[in-house]
Amino acid sequence: MERLKLATVWLGGCSGCHMSFLDLDEWLIELSTRVDLVFSPLADVKRFPAGVDVVLVEGAVANEDHLEMVRAVRARSRLLIAFGDCCITGNVTALRNPLGDPTLLLQQVYGAGVGREGVIPSERGIVPTLLERVLPVHAVVPVDLYLPGCPPPAPRIKVVLEGLLAGTPPELLGRDWLKFG
Amino acid sequence: MGQRIVIDPVSRIEGHAKISIELDDAGEVRDARFHITEFRGFEAFCVGRPLWEMPGITSRICGICPVSHLLASAKAGDQILAVAIPPAAAKLRRLMNLGQIIQSHALSFFHLSAPDLLLGLDSDPARRNLFGLIAAEPELARGGIRLRQFGQELIAALGGRKIHPAWAVPGGVRAGLHPEQRRELQARIPEATAIARDALERFKALLAQYDEESRVFGNFPTMFLGLVGADGEWEHYDGSIRIVDGAGAIVADGLDPASYQTFIGEAVEPWSYLKFPYYLPAGYPNGVYRVGPLARLNLCTHFGTPLADAELREYRQRGGGTVNGSFFYHYARLIEILSAIERIAQLLDDPELGATRLRAEAGINRLEGVGVSEAPRGTLFHHYRVDEHGLITHVNLLIATGQNNLAMNRAVAQIARHYIHGPQIPEAMLNRVEAGIRAFDPCLSCSTHAAGTMPLHITLHAADGTVLDEVLR
Numbered sequence: 001m002e003r004l005k006l007a008t009v010w011l012g013g014c015s016g017c018h019m020s021f022l023d024l025d026e027w028l029i030e031l032s033t034r035v036d037l038v039f040s041p042l043a044d045v046k047r048f049p050a051g052v053d054v055v056l057v058e059g060a061v062a063n064e065d066h067l068e069m070v071r072a073v074r075a076r077s078r079l080l081i082a083f084g085d086c087c088i089t090g091n092v093t094a095l096r097n098p099l100g101d102p103t104l105l106l107q108q109v110y111g112a113g114v115g116r117e118g119v120i121p122s123e124r125g126i127v128p129t130l131l132e133r134v135l136p137v138h139a140v141v142p143v144d145l146y147l148p149g150c151p152p153p154a155p156r157i158k159v160v161l162e163g164l165l166a167g168t169p170p171e172l173l174g175r176d177w178l179k180f181g
Numbered sequence: 182m183g184q185r186i187v188i189d190p191v192s193r194i195e196g197h198a199k200i201s202i203e204l205d206d207a208g209e210v211r212d213a214r215f216h217i218t219e220f221r222g223f224e225a226f227c228v229g230r231p232l233w234e235m236p237g238i239t240s241r242i243c244g245i246c247p248v249s250h251l252l253a254s255a256k257a258g259d260q261i262l263a264v265a266i267p268p269a270a271a272k273l274r275r276l277m278n279l280g281q282i283i284q285s286h287a288l289s290f291f292h293l294s295a296p297d298l299l300l301g302l303d304s305d306p307a308r309r310n311l312f313g314l315i316a317a318e319p320e321l322a323r324g325g326i327r328l329r330q331f332g333q334e335l336i337a338a339l340g341g342r343k344i345h346p347a348w349a350v351p352g353g354v355r356a357g358l359h360p361e362q363r364r365e366l367q368a369r370i371p372e373a374t375a376i377a378r379d380a381l382e383r384f385k386a387l388l389a390q391y392d393e394e395s396r397v398f399g400n401f402p403t404m405f406l407g408l409v410g411a412d413g414e415w416e417h418y419d420g421s422i423r424i425v426d427g428a429g430a431i432v433a434d435g436l437d438p439a440s441y442q443t444f445i446g447e448a449v450e451p452w453s454y455l456k457f458p459y460y461l462p463a464g465y466p467n468g469v470y471r472v473g474p475l476a477r478l479n480l481c482t483h484f485g486t487p488l489a490d491a492e493l494r495e496y497r498q499r500g501g502g503t504v505n506g507s508f509f510y511h512y513a514r515l516i517e518i519l520s521a522i523e524r525i526a527q528l529l530d531d532p533e534l535g536a537t538r539l540r541a542e543a544g545i546n547r548l549e550g551v552g553v554s555e556a557p558r559g560t561l562f563h564h565y566r567v568d569e570h571g572l573i574t575h576v577n578l579l580i581a582t583g584q585n586n587l588a589m590n591r592a593v594a595q596i597a598r599h600y601i602h603g604p605q606i607p608e609a610m611l612n613r614v615e616a617g618i619r620a621f622d623p624c625l626s627c628s629t630h631a632a633g634t635m636p637l638h639i640t641l642h643a644a645d646g647t648v649l650d651e652v653l654r
Contacts, residue, residue, distance in 0.1 A: 012221065015195055016244020018346045023343055024294065025330045029323065032312040042292065043310035044192045044612070065197075065218060092241040097225040105222050110449045110456070122454040126187070126199060126216050151244060151344050 005053045007039040009073055010068040012093040016151040017084035021099030023154035050076045051145040056083040060093040061135040065128035074141035085150040085180050094134040130156045148180050191615050193293045195245050196625020204263050209514025213594045217455035217625050224576040232571040240345050248281035252347045253563040254330025258351020262543040262551025269536035270353035276528045279521040284332025285557035286514040289622040293323020299618045304595045305608040324376040329374045338362040340361035353540035370526045377519045397506030397599040398617040399592025402427025403469045405476035408555050417555040423480045429503035438553035441562050458584045469587040474513035481501050489520030510620045545571045556581045558624050569595035582623045592617050
């Protein structure tokens with residue numbers, strides 16, 4: 001049987017969801033025999049490839065790099081899983097939204113730098129411009145499956161991946177599955 | 182006009198970064214930089230929130246070392262409550278921090294860097310990751326997974342969950358350790374010790390093979406900064422700040438962490454969201470210093486645990502006393518894992534852990550507090566000011582990785598100059614530049630989601646409304 005092409009992506013978030021993925025612990029050894037990890041911050045492929053079967057997307061869309069990335073991810077993946085609360089609602093990453101224009105925020109944060117006052121990180125092509133508002137991923141591209149949690153506990157991740165490997169995507173219903181935080 | 186190469190993204194690190202390498206017309210490296218491309222602005226949006234929420238929010242800065250933020254935040258809260266926390270609570274916090282050091286260091290060594298070290302820097306990039314390691318070195322990979330799991334399970338035993346436990350609070354901790362869980366953890370000590378010792382032997386055997394890398398992976402003298410105990414012992418939770426130079430001579434000692442702004446400054450560059458902290462008396466950028474495992478091993482006189490002390494003696498022999506080569510970060514990390522396991526074993530035997538008084542109850546008794554701990558990657562500062570209701574008016578977070586920013590940039594330039602001679606640049610050479618960064622184990626979730634000192638106009642009011650102090654910055 002063809003091995004499942006699995007990818008993981010990290011947008012604006014804390015990496016806690018990826019750490020929870022690693023909390024699959026020794027089940028990762030079994031997983032490694034059943035999937036090809038074709039793109040991930042844990043791996044060295046630099047471009048998101050075409051023909052991905054399942055992608056776990058952690059984090060919210062906070063800057064132009066994230067926007068470009070998530071559109072490419074959607075176009076090249078069959079099943080996109082919103083992986084964790086930041087991806088689903090914006091969560092902690094979106095806490096900056098009520099403060100308004102990020103340009104002002106950057107001026108506040110970097111304008112007072114002790115060494116070089118008034119220098120705002122902005123180099124084109126290097127430092128991505130912040131979006132005016134942090135967006136959940138479903139506000140940018142369609143999502144196929146929502147896996148909530150801050151982070152989603154490893155046993156929940158395992159159930160989802162086992163279902164996908166068996167060819168039956170799980171229906172996430174009820175309290176245990178729709179629990180945020 | 183020369184060429185510019187951008188490595189985007191830098192992979193197998195914890196965070197979003199790029200590396201740019203500028204070549205001159207002859208294809209030689211003119212300059213190279215490490216750019217951090219993430220920004221979240223915690224210091225801005227925490228203003229106005231209750232002090233009591235801060236451990237829960239700031240632990241979300243980072244999913245890799247949430248415990249470090251949890252503890253630094255709770256310690257800043259202790260200061261604001263003006264309490265001495267119950268002794269058992271302090272021991273339990275230490276225990277959790279040691280679990281955190283183990284899981285984070287194991288992640289860095291086994292999950293992220295071992296693919297370079299054991300599969301080879303020149304190996305196929307499609308396989309050069311944890312899954313490739315599982316296939317090629319199943320026993321070592323399983324050991325690394327189980328060692329990280331040991332640290333995570335210790336955290337969960339105390340805090341109820343592995344990631345983002347809401348456990349440490351201003352004044353103490355919410356819960357103790359159940360005797361059954363204590364026994365379960367004790368039962369895992371021998372296995373964890375064996376895994377750490379095996380990894381150390383494997384790493385030492387690799388040193389000859391990586392002689393060239395260890396000479397150019399960020400190998401230059403800088404200062405080193407971190408906490409040490411009263412007698413100069415390795416410390417991770419309390420103590421005072423010591424700074425030594427690249428030859429090991431003490432630059433400053435016994436510094437109160439709460440006065441960090443008198444000896445650490447921060448600079449900004451237009452090409453990174455991460456600020457550049459420096460040792461203030463030496464100026465920018467001469468005040469470059471390093472933090473984290475390499476620094477802690479250079480700063481301490483001893484570990485205070487027998488296995489780690491024996492390893493420290495050998496480490497210093499191999500590294501020439503004060504170690505300036507950043508490749509040894511890996512080595513230092515493994516010795517710290519070993520010492521953390523030894524300390525956990527000691528703490529789990531401590532009858533005081535069973536005490537029921539774990540939290541000092543108090544209200545807002547001071548309007549400012551600084552909490553400091555050694556995160557896996559180095560010294561972490563949480564600095565809060567509050568109003569008389571305990572609402573946050575000011576936050577400054579000085580993150581471990583940020584303090585290595587100057588050194589990481591120098592390392593990138595040093596490695597690029599050594600290995601890259603254009604115009605054709607093999608992937609394996611670019612991977613060496615990345616591997617040099619991986620040695621520092623940067624945690625960019627932390628460093629940029631928090632960078633910055635907010636300019637604020639702060640007035641401190643007494644309870645009757647009179648202005649006690651006014652600060653403009």
